[in-house]
Amino acid sequence: MSDQPQADEPIKFRRKGFKFLGLGLQEYIKYFFGGNASLAIIVLVLICTFLLKEGIAFFPDYNKELREYRQTGQEFVDYADRQIDAHTRINSDANIAYYAELNQSSKFEDDILSAYRSVGSFVRSATSSETDQLKRYTERIEDLEDNLAKLAEAPATDEIDGRAQIQQLAVELDDYQQRSEKLKGEILTHFRLHLANESIWENVRPGIHLSKESKELVLTAVLHKQPGVKEEYPEIKQLMADSSAKKKVATESLAEFKSTITALSKAVRPMKSFVRDLKDIASENAREAKKFSTAELRYDALLKGSEKAATESDKQRFIEQAGAVDRTKPNFEEITKPLIAKTDEHNKLSVELQKEIARLVPLLPKNPATESARENLQKVQGNAANFPNIAEESREEMMDWNFDKKNSVFHALGAFFFGKHWISNSSWRDFYGILPLFTGSLLIALIALAVAVPFSLAAAIYVNQLASRREQNFIKPAIEFIGAIPSVVLGFFGILVLGTALRNVSQIEALSWIPGFPMAERLTILNAGLLLAFMAVPTIFTLAEDALNNVPQALSENSFAMGASKLQTILRVVFPASISGIIAAVLLGFGRIVGETMVVLLVAGNKIKIPDFTEGIGVVTQPAHTMTGIIAQELGEVDKGSLHWGALFMVGLVLFFMSLVINFSAQRILKKLQKF
Amino acid sequence: MNDTMSATEHQDYSTAPQATTSNPPEIEHEVVIEIDDVNFSYDKKKDVLQDITLDLRKNEVTAFIGPSGCGKSTLLRCMNRMNDLIPNAGLTKGEIRILGTDIHAPEVDVIELRKHVGMVFQKYNPFPKSIYENVAYGLRIQGIKNKAILDEAVETSLISAGLWEEVKDRLDASGLGLSGGQQQRLCIARTIAVQPKIILMDEPCSALDPLSTATIEDLITKLKHDFTIAIVTHNMQQATRVSDKTAFFYLGELIEFSDTTKLFTNPSVKATEDYISGRFG
Numbered sequence: 027m028s029d030q031p032q033a034d035e036p037i038k039f040r041r042k043g044f045k046f047l048g049l050g051l052q053e054y055i056k057y058f059f060g061g062n063a064s065l066a067i068i069v070l071v072l073i074c075t076f077l078l079k080e081g082i083a084f085f086p087d088y089n090k091e092l093r094e095y096r097q098t099g100q101e102f103v104d105y106a107d108r109q110i111d112a113h114t115r116i117n118s119d120a121n122i123a124y125y126a127e128l129n130q131s132s133k134f135e136d137d138i139l140s141a142y143r144s145v146g147s148f149v150r151s152a153t154s155s156e157t158d159q160l161k162r163y164t165e166r167i168e169d170l171e172d173n174l175a176k177l178a179e180a181p182a183t184d185e186i187d188g189r190a191q192i193q194q195l196a197v198e199l200d201d202y203q204q205r206s207e208k209l210k211g212e213i214l215t216h217f218r219l220h221l222a223n224e225s226i227w228e229n230v231r232p233g234i235h236l237s238k239e240s241k242e243l244v245l246t247a248v249l250h251k252q253p254g255v256k257e258e259y260p261e262i263k264q265l266m267a268d269s270s271a272k273k274k275v276a277t278e279s280l281a282e283f284k285s286t287i288t289a290l291s292k293a294v295r296p297m298k299s300f301v302r303d304l305k306d307i308a309s310e311n312a313r314e315a316k317k318f319s320t321a322e323l324r325y326d327a328l329l330k331g332s333e334k335a336a337t338e339s340d341k342q343r344f345i346e347q348a349g350a351v352d353r354t355k356p357n358f359e360e361i362t363k364p365l366i367a368k369t370d371e372h373n374k375l376s377v378e379l380q381k382e383i384a385r386l387v388p389l390l391p392k393n394p395a396t397e398s399a400r401e402n403l404q405k406v407q408g409n410a411a412n413f414p415n416i417a418e419e420s421r422e423e424m425m426d427w428n429f430d431k432k433n434s435v436f437h438a439l440g441a442f443f444f445g446k447h448w449i450s451n452s453s454w455r456d457f458y459g460i461l462p463l464f465t466g467s468l469l470i471a472l473i474a475l476a477v478a479v480p481f482s483l484a485a486a487i488y489v490n491q492l493a494s495r496r497e498q499n500f501i502k503p504a505i506e507f508i509g510a511i512p513s514v515v516l517g518f519f520g521i522l523v524l525g526t527a528l529r530n531v532s533q534i535e536a537l538s539w540i541p542g543f544p545m546a547e548r549l550t551i552l553n554a555g556l557l558l559a560f561m562a563v564p565t566i567f568t569l570a571e572d573a574l575n576n577v578p579q580a581l582s583e584n585s586f587a588m589g590a591s592k593l594q595t596i597l598r599v600v601f602p603a604s605i606s607g608i609i610a611a612v613l614l615g616f617g618r619i620v621g622e623t624m625v626v627l628l629v630a631g632n633k634i635k636i637p638d639f640t641e642g643i644g645v646v647t648q649p650a651h652t653m654t655g656i657i658a659q660e661l662g663e664v665d666k667g668s669l670h671w672g673a674l675f676m677v678g679l680v681l682f683f684m685s686l687v688i689n690f691s692a693q694r695i696l697k698k699l700q701k702f
Numbered sequence: 703m704n705d706t707m708s709a710t711e712h713q714d715y716s717t718a719p720q721a722t723t724s725n726p727p728e729i730e731h732e733v734v735i736e737i738d739d740v741n742f743s744y745d746k747k748k749d750v751l752q753d754i755t756l757d758l759r760k761n762e763v764t765a766f767i768g769p770s771g772c773g774k775s776t777l778l779r780c781m782n783r784m785n786d787l788i789p790n791a792g793l794t795k796g797e798i799r800i801l802g803t804d805i806h807a808p809e810v811d812v813i814e815l816r817k818h819v820g821m822v823f824q825k826y827n828p829f830p831k832s833i834y835e836n837v838a839y840g841l842r843i844q845g846i847k848n849k850a851i852l853d854e855a856v857e858t859s860l861i862s863a864g865l866w867e868e869v870k871d872r873l874d875a876s877g878l879g880l881s882g883g884q885q886q887r888l889c890i891a892r893t894i895a896v897q898p899k900i901i902l903m904d905e906p907c908s909a910l911d912p913l914s915t916a917t918i919e920d921l922i923t924k925l926k927h928d929f930t931i932a933i934v935t936h937n938m939q940q941a942t943r944v945s946d947k948t949a950f951f952y953l954g955e956l957i958e959f960s961d962t963t964k965l966f967t968n969p970s971v972k973a974t975e976d977y978i979s980g981r982f983g
Contacts, residue, residue, distance in 0.1 A: 603830045
């Protein structure tokens with residue numbers, strides 16, 4: 027205590043140490059951390075603003091586009107076109123029914139022949155390089171034989187020389203013949219190798235199931251028809267003859283059916299050519315409109331160029347060119363008049379078409395032999411009955427149509443959020459409706475959730491409540507490891523392994539009662555959903571396991587003391603007690619699924635169409651496109667600032683708000699559940 | 703037994719138990735639990751209970767007292783085999799018979815056993831469910847779905863646990879919203895709803911304030927008309943207030959077991975006297 031401050035010197039409570047610009051080290055550290063935190067928020071705000079700025083501009087642009095669609099009369103023509111669409115549907119269903127009936131009689135022969143052709147073409151294409159080589163040899167041999175024959179016939183001018191030439195050619199010919207024989211042998215070996223492989227049957231069209239004998243026959247026939255052999259294998263020839271004979275008989279017995287269908291497809295011809303004319307007019311109008319909308323821009327650009335021009339003559343030229351730009355607004359009323367003038371004619375054609383359909387459809391067979399024909403004819407009946415309604419609707423829309431009818435601000439909104447078509451780079455008109463993408467995303471996410479949630483919750487319960495320590499130490503890291511698999515690798519797996527496996531399973535005869543089976547496609551909603559489920563499992567599992575772990579041990583002990591079994595305790599006490607954490611886990615998993623891009627882009631099939639829900643649950647075997655997938659696929663190829671670009675940003679915004687809603691509702695649910 | 707104790711008397715800690723409870727009972731009650739020369743170990747190596755022999759009689763409250771770690775809670779948890787949940791733990795000698803059956807016999811279903819031997823824990827732990835569902839839990843896991851039966855069981859159990867008047871208007875509210883004492887009574891109601899023969903209480907009042915403690919103690923003395931009760935307690939006044947018999951444990955051994963009045967007024971072993979007079983423990 028010797029260095030106590032002296033009494034006359036006041037104690038100073040001054041800070042010591044580093045100081046810069048009035049701030050101490052502690053403050054700098056504090057601001058460094060704070061700065062990092064706020065940086066994240068700034069970036070988030072920037073992203074939101076950017077998305078909004080790019081996205082919102084889409085609606086006025088789209089409104090303009092839709093207005094142009096109306097002004098040019100394209101909308102009018104599409105209304106007229108609707109009846110043709112409806113007719114096409116009826117016609118194609120009837121056709122499918124007809125061919126199902128026709129092919130029924132010779133199904134046995136056709137199946138074998140089809141398998142024979144697929145297997146044969148696979149084997150031939152697999153050995154095509156050798157076959158080509160063989161062809162070259164054969165040509166060469168023919169050439170040599172020709173030359174030899176010519177030399178033999180030609181009067182020998184110089185005997186010795188001629189003989190030497192003949193000898194030389196003969197040696198060459200012999201060599202080629204030997205080579206050719208050897209190659210033939212090699213090709214045959216390759217044929218045998220390929221044919222011995224069981225996987226060769228994967229080339230056969232799905233739905234064809236051959237007996238053992240038939241398969242033998244196909245293999246022998248393919249082996250028989252090696253390169254150079256023109257004749258078909260006798261039994262195949264017989265099958266072909268049988269098939270065509272049976273078809274002939276069937277064609278005769280189905281002659282009435284056929285003529286009805288022909289009449290049905292002819293019925294629409296006048297309407298078709300009529301609408302084609304309308305389309306030509308409207309397309310011309312659309313070109314006019316496009317020209318007008320770009321003319322302003324060109325004019326401005328040329329004037330600007332003239333200001334910057336180096337020489338006086340250049341400047342003059344620019345101004346001249348600008349003056350030449352046709353900036354007159356097309357008179358939409360005038361150019362759509364020819365369309366409207368034809369309304370009456372269209373109505374007349376429509377009435378005739380309706381009459382024809384009403385006359386012809388009852389003539390179709392009532393009791394077809396095959397299931398497929400029955401189903402399709404039923405569809406035909408239903409669509410035909412509905413046809414007058416469609417015709418009436420289309421007529422009314424055409425009557426109401428007016429080139430100048432104003433679109434409200436919400437028109438573009440509705441057309442985007444409820445539009446059934448996403449069509450870009452079309453020669454007719456682009457449409458940006460999110461519905462096909464939204465339904466695709468939603469279906470895939472629902473499948474993924476439906477699979478992932480029970481799977482991961484059951485796994486979490488097992489690991490947390492039932493597994494031994496050793497099992498825990500194995501299962502937990504294994505499941506968490508799934509999260510480390512890059513999604514593009516999973517997509518790979520989905521295309522090559524899961525897709526093929528699913529399709530093969532779906533072709534098992536005994537499973538054909540499952541809706542949607544057999545599947546025609548490998549890349550489907552189901553496939554993508556299953557893979558996404560796999561990706562979501564680690565997220566849901568880990569969080570759910572944590573939630574279960576947080577349930578106090580005492581709670582389960584209480585339950586045991588009441589005489590509850592292990593299972594009862596888990597289901598009635600532990601699980602409900604951790605429900606809030608589990609819901610959070612599921613919602614986070616859902617977020618992961620909705621936002622996933624790579625897997626769906628690779629595996630979902632990328633078909634931009636609202637899936638056909640008439641199949642019921644079988645809808646999942648169709649391909650679809652998704653919101654994330656379309657952005658990844660198309661954003662690289664669009665012009666910056668174009669309508670398409672804006673549409674993609676809007677899709678991004680929708681995704682963004684979906685995530686927001688999911689998170690928000692998750693929190694609401696949690697709050698509600700925390701009551702208990 | 704005619705018990706006339708009231709809640710007001712509980713607060714008078716100096717008052718000795720009344721004559722009616724202190725007199726040796728005229729009728730010897732039927733033995734419900736026989737603990738016969740039991741050793742128990744948590745790790746199959748060191749016995750934490752040694753040579754315990756003890757009878758618990760019907761409609762009596764038996765208090766287990768002793769310093770921490772003396773094995774009284776362990777013995778309690780042996781009686782409904784809660785120790786089964788701990789790997790490697792188990793009896794190493796002797797047997798426990800409840801109503802004449804050896805509870806460790808292979809044909810005994812531990813779930814059935816626990817239905818007859820209920821337990822109330824030190825830390826009240828209502829399930830995160832409504833009050834109604836908490837009480838109905840035991841019946842529901844037995845598969846009873848009939849609403850009328852459940853309603854009646856819930857009401858009688860809550861009345862027995864002295865909680866009915868306080869919660870009858872909010873049976874659908876969460877059990878976790880009650881006060882501590884109420885939650886413990888809810889746990890007691892939950893236990894008695896399944897009509898066990900025996901209720902084991904592991905320091906039921908140690909986490910409660912004196913008023914709630916008094917309520918629970920009052921409840922225990924009422925419940926013994928219908929149930930056989932074993933209670934572990936650190937509070938010696940509590941033992942004198944609620945129990946008929948008291949067992950004093952020390953270092954895993956049963957030192958003394960006799961009528962509560964006798965044990966507290968005239969202990970026959972020196973260690974007991976030292977403990978109850980507060981010289982250690």
